[in-house]
Amino acid sequence: MLTITDLEKVYPTGDKALQGVSMEVDGNEVVSIIGPSGAGKSTLIKCVNRLTEPTSGSIVLDGEELTTLSKKELRKTRRDMGMIFQEFNLIERLTVMENVLSGRLGYMGSWDAFRRNFDDEDVQNAYEILDRVGVGGMENKRVDELSGGQRQRVGIARAILQRPKILLVDEPTSALDPETSFEVMEMLTEIAREEDIPVLINIHEVELALDYTDRIVGLTDGEVVFNGTPAELDENARDTIYRSGKSREETGTESQPQSQNESASSGISDASKEKSF
Amino acid sequence: MSYEGSTTWRKHDGRARALRYLAIVVAIAITALSWRALDIQYTFVVDAPRNLGDLLLRMYPPNLAYGAEILPPLVETINIAILGTGLAILISLPIAYIGAENTTPNAVTYALGKFLIVGTRSVNVIIWALFFVVIFGTGALSGVLAVAFRSIGFVSKLIAEGIEEIDAGQVEAIRAMGGSPLDVVVYGIVPQIKPAFVGVATYRWDINVREATVIGFVGAGGIGVYLDTAINFFQWSNVLTILIAILGIVIVSEVVSAYLRKKVS
Amino acid sequence: MGSADPERSGGYPSSWERPTVFYSKNIKYLVYGAIGLFVLWSAWELRPSPARLIGGADAATSLLATMFPPDFTPEARGRIWTGMVESIAMSIVATAIGVVISIPIAVMAAENLVPRPVYYVGRALVSISRSLHELVLAIVAVVAVGLGPLAGVIALVIATPGFFAKLLAEELEDIDEGQADAIRALGGSPVQVLLYGVAPQVIPRMIGLIIYRWDINIRASTIVGIVGAGGIGVTLLNSFDRYEYDFSLAIILAIIAVVMFGEILSAVARRRVQ
Structure with a gap:
């Protein structure tokens, strides 16, 4: 169970992306976050696994407070949070199999990781999950040879292979065409249910949220303005979520893929992270 | 444009055509002036083709027996290219790091990186060789250093471009899964810059084989x-043997380098 | 995931080898090894004596001293x-x-x-x-x-x-x-x-x-x-x-x-x- 309380995020530019957000994801619920662009949807998702550092507030996953974890503890806890990205964020020049198995990196020694010496059981599971997401037999293809829909399926397979306690999904379909979007959402929510994994999904298309999620959280200007079932999302609620969002100047926070990286060894400085906002 | 008033067809309108002719006239004038400045006696020019022909005739046939003798220096030439390229890469990695916009710590380091890249590139290998021979004496060590220093600008520039093109999303994904910093490098960064890296290394090596053939002068x-010695002792057939050998290793290394680059695209 | 369930994961191979541009893993290591040895050998051929390096440091200092300021x-x-x-x-x-x-x-x-x-x-x-x-x-x-x-x-x-x-x-x-x-x-x-x-x-x-x-x-x-x-x-x-x-x-x-x-x-x- 994921509990977010009074979460705030203020960017160095002074933009208040999140202003006291509180919400929960319980059991094997699929919860979607909707809202206009710039409302803080992506920021919220990325605060959970601290790809973006929250300014204040609390995030508790299965009894563990995430906001105060040290770097090392954070790495360990991140293994329990599968993430699916808008731009897939797969390692383009590696094979499908390496990408899926990279979901186990958190459990492997660096030397084994370097030699691609994966656990037998992980390999077996990887083959199975590739079949289930519908890209079976493509394990030796390089990701840059795949279509968008296939890439996102590989992205899902990678996240599932982590055997996470929660799936964080950031705009999974905005790089896909409408038909593929429905297929991918259908498959994602189905697998999550089968595997009993709760999902926090940030989504642009309200239709997809209505069709595939159990609960919808409406976010506007960094504040929760709606929290209810798809059935409760009436015209009125939509107006609150989207109309008031228009009054505020768009910051572009949502639309930019974040280019940040904290660890020095990864080669990208913190300076560039802050610049992109 | 109306065609009632004009009776002739023109390819271009008058002004552009005048400019074009002017440019051609200026170019010819500059060339002529340059020729005068060189102060070359006309008779020498007339004799030049014959002299070149004579020289080639004196060279022919190549001394095949000498071929075995020059094998060691040929291998040394290739070694100088390999080690020079390797050393250049080692020196270039930090320079590329500070010369890439997304990794450089601040504006000063960025400027320093750019300066080193441009500076080393502008000095020819033979000039570097002159310096290193003064410092370390004659021999392959000076050659390796000359080739390495000459290559730094080229190698750092291209690696820096490779680093600038990294997709941060792939790095982010590895971190999001709880990968260690080393995993981030091995999975997030290395696959992304590998083609650029291999491409630069093999391409530069190919160029350096050619450069390594002249630093012996x-x-x-x-x-x-050996070429210098053979010329000084008027051993013309040996000179031809060496020229053919140089042609051979340069062409072979070009083929090898092109093959390797294709494999890693 | 029901990973241990043989009925679901049955039939899936438990090992996977990364395809390489070489024909097999062994040839790959052989090629890398050969390249490594060749480079080491090149370096060995060239090994500068310590005296030469020290002499070089001296020569470099005096060279730099004479070079500046440029004439x-x-x-x-x-x-x-x-x-x-x-x-x-x-x-x-x-x-x-x-x-x-x-x-x-x-x-x-x-x-x-x-x-x-x-x-x-x-x-x-x-x-x-x-x-x-x-x-x-x-x-x-x-x-x-x-x-x-x-x-x-x-x-x-x-x-x-x-x-x-x-x-x-x-x-x-x-x-x-x-x-x-x-x-x-x-x-x-x-x-x-x-x-x-x-x-x-x-x-x-x-x-x-x-x-x-x-x-x-x-x-x-x-x-x-x-x-x-x-x-x-x-x-x-x-x-x-x-x-x-x-x-x-x-x-x-x-x-x-x-x-x-x-x-x-x-x-x-x-x-x-x-």
């Missing part, structure tokens, strides 16, 4: 030393 | 000017002659314009010209025609097709065949086809290439003097032979300035033409 090792 | 006295400036003018003049003359020679070679090396045997001859000429370093050509030219700028010009002229004819041939291969066919259809001779069907398509690119090659020839013209083929390189070598390293540094700075100026000029000119 100033004593910095390789086949150039 | 820019009026007399030195005069010698640099003379050498530099000669270099630049060499580069201009060599580019002009080199381009004239390169154009027929480029036509020969364009697959779409000439019969096969001619094409191979053209490619071979380009390859030979490309493979020999300007200095190798210069040292041979000096033997043939004696010391001085003529040898330098000859070296640069011979080096030009390797770059110019190669790139021009690529342009020629990219032309729109329809325009050439139109001239052929009108009964044009091969020369007419080249002049009216082909030339108009490549001339703007060709001018860009000429400027680019001139830029390269400037660089080369500053160094061919090191083997006696004229220009500022002669002045540079003399300064080294006389241990006038402060003058050497001045010359090198002048060379860098001229090379960079040429590079900027060429970039600007190419942008205007294309």
